[in-house]
Amino acid sequence: MALQAIPGGKVRVTVTKTVNRAAAVKTLERLFMTDTVAAKPVLQREANFVDKPKRRGGRIWTKYTNKVHLEIAKGSHATIKATPQHVRDLASVSEFVEVATA
DSSP: OOOOOOTTOEEEEEEOSOOOOHHHHHHHHHHHTTSHHHHHHHHHHHHTOOOEEEEETTEEEEEOOOOOOOOOOTTOEEEEEOOHHHHHHHHHTTTTEEEEEO
């Protein structure tokens, strides 16, 4: 994947194939969460829940909410900033995505 994007520019990432590696799913989730449009449903759900600290066994114990993951399916897309680290991450999942300048 030869990405012709200037650092700091925007790129559009589209999933073209079903992602079958757990590491690739994690990488794409991390990248897609930087796009406010793609991350909006997850952030809205997280806003509804509050951590509930309570005393349990003499210590403070906090009940955290369950993590909600993005749906990374064929056809999902996001617009992200092309930092050098993001370019390396996109190269590692290049078999599953198509990258174009936005």
